[in-house]
Amino acid sequence: MPRSGPLDAALSAGGLHSRLSDAASGVGVTLRGVRRIYPTGLEAVASLDLTIEAGAFVAFLGPSGCGKSTLLRLIAGLDQPTDGSITFSRAASGASVAFVFQDPHLMPWRRVLENAALPLELAGVGERDRKDRAMAALEEVGLADAAVRYPRELSGGMRMRVSLARALVTRPALLLLDEPFAALDELTRRMLDDQLRALWQKLGMTVLFVTHTLSEASYLAERAIVFSKSPARVVADHTLALPREREHALRSTPAFLAEEQTLYEALVRGEAT
Amino acid sequence: MGAFLERALPPTLALGGFLAIWEVLTRALDVPAYLVPPPSAVLAAALQEPSTLLVGAMTTGRAALVGFAFSCAFGILAAITLATSRRLERAFYPYTVFLQTVPIVAIAPLLVLWFGPGLRAVAVSAFIVSVFPIIANTLAGLRSVDPALRDLFRLYGASRLATLVKLELPSAIPEIVTGLRVAAGLSVIGTIVGEFVAGFAEGAPGLGIVVLTSYRQLRTDVLFAAVLTAAGLGFTLFALVNAVGRLLLRRWHASELSR
Numbered sequence: 096m097p098r099s100g101p102l103d104a105a106l107s108a109g110g111l112h113s114r115l116s117d118a119a120s121g122v123g124v125t126l127r128g129v130r131r132i133y134p135t136g137l138e139a140v141a142s143l144d145l146t147i148e149a150g151a152f153v154a155f156l157g158p159s160g161c162g163k164s165t166l167l168r169l170i171a172g173l174d175q176p177t178d179g180s181i182t183f184s185r186a187a188s189g190a191s192v193a194f195v196f197q198d199p200h201l202m203p204w205r206r207v208l209e210n211a212a213l214p215l216e217l218a219g220v221g222e223r224d225r226k227d228r229a230m231a232a233l234e235e236v237g238l239a240d241a242a243v244r245y246p247r248e249l250s251g252g253m254r255m256r257v258s259l260a261r262a263l264v265t266r267p268a269l270l271l272l273d274e275p276f277a278a279l280d281e282l283t284r285r286m287l288d289d290q291l292r293a294l295w296q297k298l299g300m301t302v303l304f305v306t307h308t309l310s311e312a313s314y315l316a317e318r319a320i321v322f323s324k325s326p327a328r329v330v331a332d333h334t335l336a337l338p339r340e341r342e343h344a345l346r347s348t349p350a351f352l353a354e355e356q357t358l359y360e361a362l363v364r365g366e367a368t
Numbered sequence: 369m370g371a372f373l374e375r376a377l378p379p380t381l382a383l384g385g386f387l388a389i390w391e392v393l394t395r396a397l398d399v400p401a402y403l404v405p406p407p408s409a410v411l412a413a414a415l416q417e418p419s420t421l422l423v424g425a426m427t428t429g430r431a432a433l434v435g436f437a438f439s440c441a442f443g444i445l446a447a448i449t450l451a452t453s454r455r456l457e458r459a460f461y462p463y464t465v466f467l468q469t470v471p472i473v474a475i476a477p478l479l480v481l482w483f484g485p486g487l488r489a490v491a492v493s494a495f496i497v498s499v500f501p502i503i504a505n506t507l508a509g510l511r512s513v514d515p516a517l518r519d520l521f522r523l524y525g526a527s528r529l530a531t532l533v534k535l536e537l538p539s540a541i542p543e544i545v546t547g548l549r550v551a552a553g554l555s556v557i558g559t560i561v562g563e564f565v566a567g568f569a570e571g572a573p574g575l576g577i578v579v580l581t582s583y584r585q586l587r588t589d590v591l592f593a594a595v596l597t598a599a600g601l602g603f604t605l606f607a608l609v610n611a612v613g614r615l616l617l618r619r620w621h622a623s624e625l626s627r
């Protein structure tokens with residue numbers, strides 16, 4: 096059954112033929128008393144209240160297995176909460192959502208361009224238009240040259256960028272990333288961090304970013320939410336007092352290190368509860 | 369060219385050596401030709417009766433192809449249907465195993481009763497023997513789709529059909545090809561067995577019939593030639609499926625890389 100999903104609404108809102116340079120604005124997310132108890136009886140998220148403003152860049156931190164991925168899947172609508180509600184600031188279906196997993200999860204039988212165009216293809220966008228837009232998304236992540244290659248012919252970092260391009264191609268109002276760069280080397284990761292941050296500044300979508308790396312969270316996000324160990328509760332909800340323009344030099348400033356320390360202490364507290 | 373020689377030479381030498389030893393042993397030990405004819409005698413028989421073998425290969429090949437084609441169509445469709453729901457799979461999959469375990473020789477007379485002797489009964493026999501590996505492998509392929517990609521399709525509101533065509537079938541291709549490879553050889557086996565029981569109808573006897581008649585006449589050399597022809601037929605079908613599989617998978621799947 097074809098669903099007239101959030102994507103359609105966002106596509107028509109943005110104009111089907113708009114080029115990628117058009118900025119999509121973010122969507123706000125409100126969680127009220129959200130719980131998730133798995134059929135196994137395990138409570139992964141316990142009665143969570145959270146408000147995320149439109150256009151925010153929020154990092155989710157917390158011990159392994161505390162329920163971050165579960166939370167992200169709930170927000171994406173890939174899983175349903177046992178209790179509580181998740182609402183979006185625009186009309187119920189007004190948010191287009193994109194998801195980036197820890198691994199690229201590309202379709203190996205498709206070329207890079209066709210991988211990046213997948214979301215548009217599923218939304219029924221015509222071939223010419225979707226190829227143009229996928230190409231523009233690949234340009235944004237610096238992969239225009241690799242468009243006709245197959246995923247197996249790319250390095251891990253390049254594949255992750257294709258995955259990012261695939262997520263950005265619909266101009267999502269909400270971008271969810273679950274430890275997206277965790278498997279990459281430090282240099283590649285920092286480069287992708289910079290690209291992501293720049294794209295966020297350019298496009299203005301809401302970004303929820305799960306990471307285990309404190310410096311990555313501090314460097315990228317405007318706000319960091321630290322969860323306790325399972326079931327996830329908010330231990331700290333911290334607005335990072337850092338300049339909007341982030342450069343690598345920032346990482347060694349006292350302000351940055353202090354923020355990192357704050358998050359670290361919150362993590363320790365969450366582990367102790 | 370050098371690479372081709374490198375690949376073709378070892379099996380050719382092995383075959384040559386094997387045939388030479390066979391020839392020498394049968395002659396040296398004076399083995400009666402009705403027990404084990406020397407390769408030269410088999411070759412002579414094949415050259416003597418080229419039309420018998422050729423006609424046999426055509427008849428058998430046609431029945432095997434028909435059976436195999438039905439196996440592909442039915443097997444893949446059945447797997448797609450079973451994959452739509454766990455309940456459906458639980459209800460019917462155990463009975464497809466039946467196709468695998470049914471002794472084809474025992475039910476071949478039934479096939480003659482139902483379909484009449486000749487091509488139809490023989491092709492059904494080929495179908496029964498070869499369909500299960502296609503169902504089982506296709507089903508396994510459809511079931512083992514990357515769950516993250518499934519989530520992605522769900523996130524973007526993909527229809528059931530789009531998910532099948534754009535995600536499930538392409539990612540199942542390696543398993544489907546594996547199933548087809550196994551089925552290709554089996555379909556020839558099923559044809560020969562079917563011919564033993566049901567192949568007497570038509571003017572052009574298949575290889576199974578050639579095997580039976582030459583056995584009754586103690587023409588072991590012709591029997592050998594017929595068996596080898598049947599094996600060659602199975603191999604050809606297998607190679608064909610292999611080539612198609614390679615074409616489909618060469619750019620992306622590990623099984624066809626670095627070749």
Ligand SMILES: Nc1ncnc2c1ncn2[C@@H]1O[C@H](COP(=O)(O)OP(=O)(O)OP(=O)(O)O)[C@@H](O)[C@H]1O
Pocket residue numbers: 133134135137139157158159160161162163164165166325
């Ligand atoms: N489908 C599922 N069924 C049952 N339990 C699950 C399921 N998915 C996750 N869990 C459990 O829920 C808890 C939270 O898992 P989740 O994947 O959300 O943690 P996480 O915070 O993302 O961990 P990590 O940082 O290691 O990725 C874990 O104990 C996990 O075992």
Ligand SMILES: [Mg+2]
Pocket residue numbers: 163164165273
């Ligand atoms: Mg996780």
